[in-house]
Amino acid sequence: MTISETDLVHLRRAVELAREALAAGDGPFGSVLVDGAGVERFADRNREVSTGDPTRHPEFEIARWAAANLTANERADATVYTSGEHCPMCSAAHAWVGLGRIVYVASAEQITGWRRDLGAEPSQVSVLPITAVAPGLPVEGPVDELVPEVRALIERAVRLR
């Protein structure tokens, strides 16, 4: 695991966006796109409830934004920071548009376990690691020091439903 102080700054921003999403009644997930020069270029949070569109995941919005606004080289050099590991839809979108490194705080497996322990409905989509969908991507996580914050958000979201 090679997580730098700079990585942690961007991850904390992703967690902040997840907190915003939860406060707005959406799924507690946030993501940030940072270019090869270390500049944040785009960020979003989950909007699946507020828009009524369950595909409104921040990682998917990032992939679409990157396809429209970055060159192929810029996409390959970019890093996506996210509070929770990409779902299969977002892993595929990330790979299709040729984005680079992913750093996530909590893994899909961790999130699934926390939700299951609280009696939440299982996901309708298989829980797969990013690398099971897109084996060529450089992926890092979980980032243990921020996991408790993400866990608290996930658990609060389950209790609110």
Ligand SMILES: [Zn+2]
């Ligand atoms: Zn997703």
